Amino acid sequence: MRPSGYFFNNRHAERQLFLARAAIAVIGTLILAGVLVAQMIHLQVTQHDHYSVRSKDNRIRVLPLPPTRGLITDREGRALAENLPTYRLELIPEQVTDLEETLQAIKALVPLSELEEKRFDRAWKRRRGNFNPVPLKFRLDQQQLARLAVNQHRLTGVSVSAHLTRHYPYGASTAHIVGYVGRIDQRNLESVDPSNYAGTTHFGKTGIESTYEDQLHGWVGEQRVETNAAGRQLRVVESTLPIPGEDIKLSIDIELQRYAEQQLGDKAGSVVALDPRNGEVLAFVSLPAYDANLFVNGISVADYKRLNTDKKRPLFNRSLKGQYPPGSTIKQLVGLAGLEHGLISRNHSLSCSGYYLLPNSEHRYRDWKRTGHGRTDLDKALVQSCDVYFYDLARNLGIDRMHNYLSKFGLGQRTGIDLLGERSGLLPSRSWKKERKNEIWYPGETLITGIGQGFMLTTPLQLAHSTAILANGGSGYKPQVTLGKNAEPITAVKIPKRHLRDVERSLHRVTNSRLGTARSLSENHHFHIAGKTGTAQVYALSQNDEDEDAEVREDIPEHLRDHALFVGYAPIKDPKIALAVIVEHGGSGGAVAAPIAGRIMQWWLDNGSPSPASKTPSP
């Protein structure tokens, strides 16, 4: 295709046309280049700050550094709740390419229980993204760790991280007081500042763990790390260390606690022991109990079902929430009320023939002793726990005065102990009955209230608390399970010295006279105990059942037997321990509860040490 002569003639015109077009091309090129420059200026100058921030957000991740949870110790500094290092298997959602495949690969290395898989499924659905790991298996053992380490290269997105896991070395012994932590949930987060819980996985659910969550938790720290696009952390840019949670020292003596447990044996029941001089809780036993460690990383369905359906209700905190009829363990208080109101004196007596009759009524209010106690004064009524004497006194006092006086000992109201979930018991009154049952108060109900039966309910803690107030001569302290706070005095009731002396002497005779209901305590004790037994009816025996005998009930099935109660304090001269013991379906208080209480008091007086505050007087 050689240029022909014809075209040769137009070469000049051709070139001019080309130059014109080339000029247009140059202009077009410059315009388009200008567009690029404008876009660059837009991105790099105008929006530079915006993109700088985004670039930083891209590479800098803020990781929360959760604080170490404070330890919980007993009064001697023995750890009741500690943090043990454990290894956890986690998946990082962004790095897992094929979830099913990864899980299969893991299963070939470490066994996964059905529960673990189910829990993982739930957590996986709620994953928060941003390279937040989803836990798959807690508490890997050494062998599993090794297997995972060897196969790490095949498992993308799978990581093993070291954590501190809450551990309760005394297991069941502290479950009802220390409580436990569990996986944090939405409701927990709503009650706290979520930013402070950014890296926290566990939350105090019950007991001290729950009450003192704020102190135990501490303050979250943070770490700014540079990561690449795959989420791999390359270096720490800057970090603020967390502030660990405060340690909490309990007033409990774990050895006393365990000793008290042993004394209850396999019986269901409760022991609450207080130091009457400051309100410190020395032992707080509720049996049966459960291993709190089961709950830390989520309890299995089988375990929970077992605990929850157990007839003896191990999950139930009897000391704090159990409400029992106090039975005869309040008679000394009713007696004091009588003395206070001048209705009786120490010499006042009546004749007990085994039952009591209200005027114009055929109903026999029976004494536990069918044959009666004969002539009975206040001392004899307390020592032998005569019911008829207190029927009469209660009738003279009336429900209003009785309610008033007993409430001064903390009955019918929460003691204010620093544990959550305390029940208030029930101290019946006219207004209560009107309000709750819309019924008038019957005189007969006053009578049985006088011997701690009927509507009246108390918690073991309340019984111990009222006993501590009595031991202290009418003043007292709010019960508390933690040391370090000042004892909080409560003004209870003014008891004239001579009333107190009379009642105390009788309570002493309960434990050391030949006829005392707790006479078994007279042996082997080198100190003096004031105490009162009680037997709370579970099975409402017919008042007219002539075969019934309170002391011989071996033929009654165990779950219908009476609760055995005992309250007391020692030594009488300078009380160092006040306690309440309840043995469910134990039978008679004197025979069952009193010896247990005696041994616990003896252990404490032999081995216990007073609180550090009273050990070293402030300079």
Added chain:
Amino acid sequence: MDLATLDSEQRRNNSWISVQFQRIHLDLPLLAMLTVLAAFGMLVLYSAGDNNADLLVRQSIRLLVAFGGMFVIAQIPPSIFRRYSGAVWIVTVLLLIAVLAVGSKGGGAQRWLDLGVVKFQPSELMKLTLPLVTAAWLASRSNPPTSRSVLISLALIAIPVLLIAKQPDLGTSILMGASGIFVLFLAGLGWRWIFGGMGLVAAALPALWYVMKDYQRQRVLTLLNPEADPFGSGYHIIQSKIAIGSGGFWGKGWLNGTQSHLDFLPERSTDFIFAVLAEEHGLMGVIPLLALYLAIVFRCLYIAAQATNLFNRTVAGSIGLTFFVYVFVNIGMVSGLLPVVGVPLPLVSYGGTSMVTLMAGFGILMSIHTHRKLIAR
């Protein structure tokens, strides 16, 4: 008159060294600029490839091959290209059909022809052939071109462009179509045709939407709103804009780009290498690069203006303008002005095939510029 112009032009800017280069058919200014560009590209690539020396070695080998190819092609007189372009066009179209029929797949598209020893990409050959054949055809007809010759030119362009679009390789077909259109435009395509064509394209845009494949539509949607799917289709463009924008005026410094070195920026040594440069060197790196590209384009247009006949002029101009289209499409795509099409940044992006083709194009330009005496004789 032509001879006189030639001589005076040659006298005017021909230093001794320049003349020596002309003797071996190289254009010194163009060669110098391309060398500077390649060197700058190596610098950016070193950072983009995470200081990988291996990558640099491989890229150097490609550059040597590409510059060698340019040198060889520059020795061939333009008349040869003109004479054989028609035959080559026919063969290449047949090869393109063969690719569609039996070609091996790479990255979801059929582009390669396996010749046993080497894999061959006929579309690269067509990139060179298309402006040549269009120019040869137009140069053999009256000028300005008649409607008939325009229609035939369009057919010459459309056949390979459609074949390549079907592979599918949208980037290449756009560049190729552009190179043909540039020849037509520079040859004096009538304004009726130009505006008519523009109107037709504007009218066809909605229809184009329906012809596009899903992934192509997605790319357009992503361009309009990348934040709609920040971890999916929008990821590339968002990360790229973050890289460019965070570079700012002075940049983060060579080897200090966080977007690139922490793997946030995808395909950073190939199609998105511009973002690495913009992040590390800032606007102060971008402007000189653009200036260098424009200088190369203008040198091409200057060579075209100095060329002695229509074929040479339009071929030289088309190659220069197509080179600019590479730059514009790549930077436009990386900075979020254009949808994502696979077009490399010339002489900077890592990769061999297109670089060799590109340098072969510059070889043709040098041939045109340094064979003028022969034509004049």
